[in-house]
Amino acid sequence: MINRRNLIKKSFIGSLGTGGLLGLSACEKSSMGPAAPLSYEFTAGKPMPWINWAKNQGCFPAKRIAPQSEDELCELLKANHSSRMRPVGAGHSFSAIVPTEGTLISTDLLNGIISTDSQANTARVWGGTRLHQLGPALDSYGLALTNWPDINYQTLAGAISTSTHGSGAALGSLSSMVNELTIATPAGELITCSASTRPELFNAARCGLGALGIITQVNLDTTAAFNLAQTTAVEPLADVLNNIDQEKERNRHFEFLAFPHTSQALVVRTNPIDAAAPITTFGEEDPTAIYQIREAYQKLGILPLVGEYAYQKVIDFAADGAETLTSGPSYSVLTHDRVVPFREMEYTVPADAGPACLEEILSRIARKKIPVIFPIEYRYTQQDNIWLSMFCEQAGCSISIHQFADEDYREYFAEIEPIFRKYAGRPHWGKLHTLGSQALSELYPHWADFLAVRNSIDPAGRLLNEHLTELFGLTGNAHG
Ligand SMILES: Cc1cc2nc3c(=O)[nH]c(=O)nc-3n(C[C@H](O)[C@H](O)[C@H](O)COP(=O)(O)OP(=O)(O)OC[C@H]3O[C@@H](n4cnc5c(N)ncnc54)[C@H](O)[C@@H]3O)c2cc1C
Incomplete structure (x- = not known):
C-alpha cells in the first residue's frame, strides 16, 4: 500500500x-462526498454495539461470549441451542459477514501456540490467535508461515474463514496452509477434520465464512523461519x-x-x-x-x-x-x-x-x-x-x-x-461486493457441495445472518 x-x-x-x-x-x-454515517452509538440500557474496523458494518448483539476453553464453548453452544449466533474475529472484514442481533462469539481467549513439530514443519494454534502474535511466536520455535496478508491484526480463524491471502504466484492463501482443524458445531459438538478425516467438512471449513461453526484449533503447515x-x-x-x-x-x-x-x-x-x-x-x-x-x-x-x-x-x-x-x-x-x-x-x-x-x-x-x-x-x-x-x-x-x-x-x-x-x-468474502447466490454458484465449482455441508452442520440456520442468507440463496428461511 x-x-x-x-x-x-x-x-x-x-x-x-x-x-x-x-x-x-x-x-x-x-x-464523491461523505458516506452515510453508521449510527451504532452506545446507548445506556441497549446492548453494546459492535462495529467493524472500517466502521461500515455494525450491530447490537443481544449477547457476547468469549469462552476460555473448548469445553466452555461447547457448553455455551448447547445451552443456547435455539438462538442465532455469529463467530467474530478482529472485525477486519468490510462485508456484512459478522453482524448479528443474536450471540456474538469471540475466540479471543483461545489464543497462542498449542504445539509445534519441527520435523513435520507444523504448528497447532488456537483459532483466536492474532496474526501479529503468531509471527513472533512461530519464530521462537524456528518456524514461519510461507506467506502473510498485508496486515496482521486479524485472528487466524477469521483470516482463514475468508481465504485471506498475500501475494506470490507460487504461494497459497492462509487457508491453504491448514492441514487439520477443529470446529465446534452449533449443537456444541467438537469435530476435527482433515484431508483424510471428514474431508467434505475440511474442504468447506478451510474457508467457511463462519457458517459451519466456531473454529477452535488449526494445524498449520509451516516452514523454517x-x-x-x-x-x-x-x-x-x-x-x-x-x-x-x-x-x-x-x-x-x-x-x-x-x-x-x-x-x-x-x-x-x-x-x-x-x-x-x-x-x-x-x-x-x-x-x-x-x-x-x-x-x-x-x-x-x-x-x-x-x-x-x-x-x-x-x-x-x-x-x-x-x-x-x-x-x-x-x-x-x-x-x-x-x-x-x-x-x-x-x-x-x-x-x-x-x-x-x-x-x-x-x-x-x-x-x-x-x-x-x-x-x-x-x-x-x-x-x-x-x-x-x-x-x-x-x-x-x-x-x-x-x-x-x-x-x-x-x-x-x-x-x-x-x-x-x-x-x-x-x-473476496471479507470485502464489499453485491453478488448473490445465482452469480456465486456459477463462479464456484463446489458451491452446491458447500451448501450441502452447511445444511448438514447447521440445518436450523443458527449461524446465518442476513448477509449469509442472501449469499446462500436461503431467503425465506429465518435468520437473525
Ligand atoms: C486494513 C485491512 C487490510 C486487509 N488486508 C488483507 C490482505 O492483505 N489480504 C486479504 O486477503 N484480506 C485482507 N483483508 C481482509 C481480512 O483479512 C479478512 O476480512 C479477514 O477475514 C478478517 O479477519 P478477522 O479476524 O478480522 O475476522 P472477522 O472480520 O471478524 O470475521 C471474518 C469471518 O470469519 C468468521 N470467523 C471469525 N472467527 C471465527 C472462528 N473462530 N470460527 C469460525 N469463523 C470465524 C466470521 O464469522 C466471519 O465470517 C484486510 C482487511 C483490512 C481491514
Whole structure:
C-alpha cells in the first residue's frame, strides 16, 4: 500500500499544502462526498454495539461470549441451542459477514501456540490467535508461515474463514496452509477434520465464512523461519505489465499498486535473503503519504484540460528517488501498518486475465473521470482445492479498489464491479461486493457441495445472518 511510503512528501506538494504553489484550494468536485454515517452509538440500557474496523458494518448483539476453553464453548453452544449466533474475529472484514442481533462469539481467549513439530514443519494454534502474535511466536520455535496478508491484526480463524491471502504466484492463501482443524458445531459438538478425516467438512471449513461453526484449533503447515528483503519503487505501469510473467516468476512475492489518472505504479518485490545478512532499512516510511496524494489530486487533477497532466507530473516527480528497502523476518517484512481508514472491494480473476482486467479498470476511471486516487492493488496467489476459496481450482490475480472512509465509495465501486464480473472475478468474502447466490454458484465449482455441508452442520440456520442468507440463496428461511 502506498500509505506507508514517503512518496509525495519530498515533492513540491508540501508547498501546495501550505499556501499553494499554484494558489489553488481543494475542490469539492474531486470528492464523491461523505458516506452515510453508521449510527451504532452506545446507548445506556441497549446492548453494546459492535462495529467493524472500517466502521461500515455494525450491530447490537443481544449477547457476547468469549469462552476460555473448548469445553466452555461447547457448553455455551448447547445451552443456547435455539438462538442465532455469529463467530467474530478482529472485525477486519468490510462485508456484512459478522453482524448479528443474536450471540456474538469471540475466540479471543483461545489464543497462542498449542504445539509445534519441527520435523513435520507444523504448528497447532488456537483459532483466536492474532496474526501479529503468531509471527513472533512461530519464530521462537524456528518456524514461519510461507506467506502473510498485508496486515496482521486479524485472528487466524477469521483470516482463514475468508481465504485471506498475500501475494506470490507460487504461494497459497492462509487457508491453504491448514492441514487439520477443529470446529465446534452449533449443537456444541467438537469435530476435527482433515484431508483424510471428514474431508467434505475440511474442504468447506478451510474457508467457511463462519457458517459451519466456531473454529477452535488449526494445524498449520509451516516452514523454517526465514528472512526477506522488500524493495519498493515507482515505475511505469506499461513496463511492469510488459514484464509481468518474468516478474511473478523471478520474485517470491510480487505485487504493485497502480495510481489512477497516471501511468505509474508502486512496485513491491520481496525475496529471501540469507539469515546472516544484516537487517537493513532504506528510505523513510510515511503511513499518511496517501493524504498528500489526495491533496495533490484535489488541487491539480481536477483542473480542466491540464489537470491529469499536472497530477501525473507530481507523481513522476515524487517517484524519482522514492525507493525503499526493508529487510528482516518474513512475518514483519510482509505485513504493514494501516492507519488510513478506507473501504475496499476485491475480486480475484483468473491469473492470466489480470493485466487486461486492470487496464480496463484504469481506462474506465480515466474515461469517466472518476475522482479516485487510492492506488489499485494487484497480487497473485496459487490455486488450491478449497471449495469457497477465491483460488479454488484456478490460480488467481486479486485486484483491489479502495476509497477513503470519509468519501462515498458506492458510485466508484458500482462502476468497476461489472468489469470484475466480465473477467469472471470471484469476490473476496471479507470485502464489499453485491453478488448473490445465482452469480456465486456459477463462479464456484463446489458451491452446491458447500451448501450441502452447511445444511448438514447447521440445518436450523443458527449461524446465518442476513448477509449469509442472501449469499446462500436461503431467503425465506429465518435468520437473525
Ligand atoms: C486494513 C485491512 C487490510 C486487509 N488486508 C488483507 C490482505 O492483505 N489480504 C486479504 O486477503 N484480506 C485482507 N483483508 C481482509 C481480512 O483479512 C479478512 O476480512 C479477514 O477475514 C478478517 O479477519 P478477522 O479476524 O478480522 O475476522 P472477522 O472480520 O471478524 O470475521 C471474518 C469471518 O470469519 C468468521 N470467523 C471469525 N472467527 C471465527 C472462528 N473462530 N470460527 C469460525 N469463523 C470465524 C466470521 O464469522 C466471519 O465470517 C484486510 C482487511 C483490512 C481491514
